[in-house]
Amino acid sequence: MSSDNxxxxxxxxxxxxxxxxxxxxxxxxxxxGKLAKKHGLSLTTVRYFVKWYxxxxxxxxxxxxxxxxxxxxxxxxxxxxxLRRQLQQANLKVAxxxxxxxxxxxxxxxxxxxxxxxxxxxx
Numbered sequence: 135m136s137s138d139n140x141x142x143x144x145x146x147x148x149x150x151x152x153x154x155x156x157x158x159x160x161x162x163x164x165x166x167g168k169l170a171k172k173h174g175l176s177l178t179t180v181r182y183f184v185k186w187y188x189x190x191x192x193x194x195x196x197x198x199x200x201x202x203x204x205x206x207x208x209x210x211x212x213x214x215x216x217l218r219r220q221l222q223q224a225n226l227k228v229a230x231x232x233x234x235x236x237x238x239x240x241x242x243x244x245x246x247x248x249x250x251x252x253x254x255x256x257x
Contacts, residue, residue, distance in 0.1 A: 155180060156187030
């Protein structure tokens, strides 16, 4: 397996988690300490996530709806509208997946939704 980190080992935290913690820091009034406590991380880990996010996503302004540039904060109205749009998209995706699963269940006659607590077969 190849890894893109310098140590050659698998990363401890998922990139999505790093992005969410860094964005939360950049868009909220919470500091490193409060975010660290909230997510069960160390202060230096949260600081690293923000530094990592700025290095990897600061030039990607078009695909990132939340500005990373600290000198120009996004307007609250614009940010709220963007979050509403993202929520609406997420809800549409969930509805589409539920319809897909239901159609598969009806056509195949098999319930493909994994029940909580079930074990996978040893095939």
